Amino acid sequence: xxxxxxxxxxxxxxxxxxxxASAWVTLLRTGLSHSLSMEGCRSGxxxxxxxxxxxxxxxxxxxxxxxxxVPLPIDWSxxxxxxxxxxxxxxxxxxxxxxxxxxxxxxxxxxxxxxxxSSQSGPINWLALxxxxxxxxxxxxxxKPTTWTNIYARRMKVILAAVDHSETPVQLLxxxxxxxxxxxxxxxRQLQVQQTAAILRWGVDTSRLPPEWAPPLDxxxxxxxxxxxxxxxxxxxxxxxxxxxxxxxxxxxxxxxQLLSVYGLRPEExxxxxxxNGRLWCSYTKVSSRGKTEPRPLRLLPCDPWAAAxxxxxxxxxxxxxxxKPGLGADAMGLYMRRRELWSELRRxxxxxxxxxxxxxxxHAYAHRAHTLCPMxxxxxxxxxxxxxxxxxxxxxxxxxxDDEVDAAFERASQRMEQDLRAG
Numbered sequence: 001x002x003x004x005x006x007x008x009x010x011x012x013x014x015x016x017x018x019x020x021a022s023a024w025v026t027l028l029r030t031g032l033s034h035s036l037s038m039e040g041c042r043s044g045x046x047x048x049x050x051x052x053x054x055x056x057x058x059x060x061x062x063x064x065x066x067x068x069x070v071p072l073p074i075d076w077s078x079x080x081x082x083x084x085x086x087x088x089x090x091x092x093x094x095x096x097x098x099x100x101x102x103x104x105x106x107x108x109x110x111x112x113x114x115x116x117x118s119s120q121s122g123p124i125n126w127l128a129l130x131x132x133x134x135x136x137x138x139x140x141x142x143x144k145p146t147t148w149t150n151i152y153a154r155r156m157k158v159i160l161a162a163v164d165h166s167e168t169p170v171q172l173l174x175x176x177x178x179x180x181x182x183x184x185x186x187x188x189r190q191l192q193v194q195q196t197a198a199i200l201r202w203g204v205d206t207s208r209l210p211p212e213w214a215p216p217l218d219x220x221x222x223x224x225x226x227x228x229x230x231x232x233x234x235x236x237x238x239x240x241x242x243x244x245x246x247x248x249x250x251x252x253x254x255x256x257x258q259l260l261s262v263y264g265l266r267p268e269e270x271x272x273x274x275x276x277n278g279r280l281w282c283s284y285t286k287v288s289s290r291g292k293t294e295p296r297p298l299r300l301l302p303c304d305p306w307a308a309a310x311x312x313x314x315x316x317x318x319x320x321x322x323x324x325k326p327g328l329g330a331d332a333m334g335l336y337m338r339r340r341e342l343w344s345e346l347r348r349x350x351x352x353x354x355x356x357x358x359x360x361x362x363x364h365a366y367a368h369r370a371h372t373l374c375p376m377x378x379x380x381x382x383x384x385x386x387x388x389x390x391x392x393x394x395x396x397x398x399x400x401x402x403d404d405e406v407d408a409a410f411e412r413a414s415q416r417m418e419q420d421l422r423a424g
Contacts, residue, residue, distance in 0.1 A: 031085055034139045062092075072108060137152070143320065155195045197219055233356045236261070243342060250322070253337075257337075263282075267330035269414040283295045286388075302377075
């Protein structure tokens with residue numbers, strides 16, 4: 001073994017660094033810590049391995065003035081991450097309630113002796129399954145608490161309402177898609193099917209559900225397919241923007257709509273604006289298959305003198321915006337605009353033309369003006385100003401480049417070449 005001099009001049013053995021915890025152990029401890037913090041416990045409960053089995057360690061503060069170690073009848077292995085976490089949580093809950101912890105261990109020992117098959121012979125506790133699924137999602141860091149609240153929670157309620165009348169995964173999928181029987185392929189139906197299949201698959205994989213509850217591999221029959229193509233979302237005209245600003249009575253919502261229209265913002269970005277060195281910035285980051293957006297300064301289009309007259313950057317203040325819950329800004333503003341008479345009238349006109357008016361129409365309008373009224377701006381710079389990749393920009397906005405715009409672009413290029421030749 002290598003040796004080194006110690007502080008007193010002698011020779012001491014080289015101390016090897018402690019081995020790092022396996023990835024699954026890190027995941028277990030992170031998930032347990034998160035689950036405990038959700039119940040108000042920030043420290044005092046840990047887990048480790050003892051002779052191949054899991055063990056819960058209780059601090060002096062939680063253990064009534066003395067440290068305690070509770071051996072669990074659960075193998076210390078990655079297959080038992082959820083079981084170990086659930087057992088440690090059960091130990092903490094008994095401690096917090098002033099109850100003895102021995103019944104927790106006794107219950108686990110009884111389950112272990114009976115075997116996994118008998119533990120699934122009784123009725124399924126679907127509510128407990130959903131709660132365990134939530135803790136797994138949050139504890140693993142896969143989703144944020146707000147994502148569970150805003151996206152998962154209401155779909156879990158649909159599942160819980162349907163399981164009483166379902167004896168197979170197919171029956172459950174048919175029941176949860178019944179409300180969308182006239183909307184095959186819609187986004188809400190797709191998410192409901194995907195999240196239902198996810199909790200069933202996870203339940204089977206973790207032995208919380210018997211194998212016969214595994215969802216079908218092919219979910220497309222339950223999602224369905226749209227019978228008609230979706231309406232095309234089109235940009236607002238400058239005239240429509242100005243009319244809408246005049247028609248919005250509330251100054252805070254009017255200011256929000258002006259910001260959307262002038263800078264081509266995503267509705268969610270209204271909650272991520274700040275002033276840096278005298279310039280208005282958007283700090284919102286969006287992750288997609290094409291990468292992650294970066295914070296960006298907001299820029300007026302040189303073809304928008306009407307927007308410059310509003311002087312939004314110099315007068316910006318977060319207090320001027322309406323109150324919006326984090327992550328729900330688009331919903332709040334969409335609801336407000338749908339209550340405006342002019343917005344509803346414009347939506348009706350767009351529908352008659354097979355088009356669609358949404359808040360994103362403000363963003364689309366920014367891109368449309370950039371390409372039709374400011375042709376000197378290279379496309380990649382317009383994409384950067386809007387906070388997305390060139391690929392995303394071309395995929396979203398190329399459909400608005402018609403033959404007239406193409407002919408005009410070629411004509412401008414021809415005139416520029418003739419001027420260069422004459423100058424040369």
